Amino acid sequence: MESQGIKMTQMPQMPQTKPAPALFKRNPPIAGEAEAIESAKNGDAEAFSKLYALHKRRVYTLCLRMLGNVSEAEDMTQEAFLHLFRKIGSFRGESAFSTWLHRLTVNLVLMHLRKKGLNLVSLEETINPSDEDTPKRDFGSRDIHLTGSVDRVALERAVALLPPGYRMVFVLHDVEGFEHNEIATMLECSTGNSKSQLHKARLKLRELLRQPEQPGPSGTQQSVQASGLKEVAV
Amino acid sequence: MTDIEFPDFDTMTPADFEKYLPEFFANGTGSVSTDPRLQTFLKNNPDCAALVRDLETIAEHAKSLFEPTYEPSDAVWSNIQSKLKQEHPNDDPPNSQAI
Numbered sequence: 185m186e187s188q189g190i191k192m193t194q195m196p197q198m199p200q201t202k203p204a205p206a207l208f209k210r211n212p213p214i215a216g217e218a219e220a221i222e223s224a225k226n227g228d229a230e231a232f233s234k235l236y237a238l239h240k241r242r243v244y245t246l247c248l249r250m251l252g253n254v255s256e257a258e259d260m261t262q263e264a265f266l267h268l269f270r271k272i273g274s275f276r277g278e279s280a281f282s283t284w285l286h287r288l289t290v291n292l293v294l295m296h297l298r299k300k301g302l303n304l305v306s307l308e309e310t311i312n313p314s315d316e317d318t319p320k321r322d323f324g325s326r327d328i329h330l331t332g333s334v335d336r337v338a339l340e341r342a343v344a345l346l347p348p349g350y351r352m353v354f355v356l357h358d359v360e361g362f363e364h365n366e367i368a369t370m371l372e373c374s375t376g377n378s379k380s381q382l383h384k385a386r387l388k389l390r391e392l393l394r395q396p397e398q399p400g401p402s403g404t405q406q407s408v409q410a411s412g413l414k415e416v417a418v
Numbered sequence: 419m420t421d422i423e424f425p426d427f428d429t430m431t432p433a434d435f436e437k438y439l440p441e442f443f444a445n446g447t448g449s450v451s452t453d454p455r456l457q458t459f460l461k462n463n464p465d466c467a468a469l470v471r472d473l474e475t476i477a478e479h480a481k482s483l484f485e486p487t488y489e490p491s492d493a494v495w496s497n498i499q500s501k502l503k504q505e506h507p508n509d510d511p512p513n514s515q516a517i
Contacts, residue, residue: 227506229502232502236495236498240489240490240494240495241486241487241488241489241490242486244486244488244489244490244494245486245487245488248488249483257490258490258491258493258494261490261494262494262497262498262501265494265498266498266501266502269498269502270505334475334476334479336479336482336483339476339479339480339482339483340483340487343483354480355483358448358476358477358480358481359480359481359483359484360484361484363446364444364446379440379441379443379444380440382440382443383439383440383443386473386476386477387473389476390469390472390473390476393476
């Protein structure tokens with residue numbers, strides 16, 4: 185897109201809207217969690233069991249979305265909880281326990297990806313999708329709107345089809361509620377890069393969600409079912 | 419956003435709009451800025467407004483994915499128990515029935 189002939193001016197007073205608290209405070213205390221944390225700090229095995237039961241689905245779902253692979257997601261879930269149990273003494277309660285656990289999980293997954301050779305230092309260069317994956321800029325098409333027509337299953341499926349770089353930033357920002365500066369720190373990229381990847385991810389999702397459902401073995405749902413993934417009712 | 423230059427809203431084209439769209443969404447809420455100049459632009463450019471609505475819909479629905487959907491297999495907890503037992507052989511293992 186060109187911008188010749190456009191007078192560029194400094195945005196004088198663009199209203200700044202703080203992130204909606206509801207979006208970033210989705211980790212309310214869970215009944216019995218505080219007691220379990222304190223007991224786990226003292227080595228209480230039952231408390232470990234309780235913490236695992238309380239958080240296993242959320243941690244696993246996060247790993248699965250970031251990795252897109254059941255086996256790796258289970259391995260990383262295991263690592264996350266082992267890490268948790270080893271380090272729980274360092275949890276000071278400055279943030280919600282689940283926020284702390286999610287951050288720990290994200291860092292472990294990113295470390296895992298780096299070990300695998302996926303260089304996250306420069307998202308733009310290393311995990312930028314191919315031209316084929318790049319979202320098409322067709323915002324002129326007014327005949328198809330998404331409003332009111334996006335269901336959870338369709339969105340979940342579309343997210344799984346995103347290129348890794350897009351998916352990572354989308355999951356961290358729009359699903360998990362991390363802010364761009366936090367994502368930039370985690371992914372060792374600029375905040376501008378994080379914003380750009382998120383925008384491209386949403387455009388790509390729009391494109392995917394506007395496509396008619398395509399049956400076949402490549403469909404995520406089929407892959408999920410074939411791999412024996414257990415989906416739970418929520 | 420204050421250190422970023424934006425086009426003049428009075429002369430902004432849909433192409434400029436697209437270029438700056440990530441910044442219009444940069445407040446982190448999943449909605450575009452409520453700046454009246456931007457809202458006026460969207461009112462006058464229905465195609466751009468349609469794009470914004472779609473992207474806002476996606477961001478809004480993404481929140482629903484926060485609730486966990488999938489469950490790990492029982493082998494994960496078994497493996498954790500085994501590893502913890504190896505690391506702390508004198509401790510009682512976590513109760514497998516509790517999961």
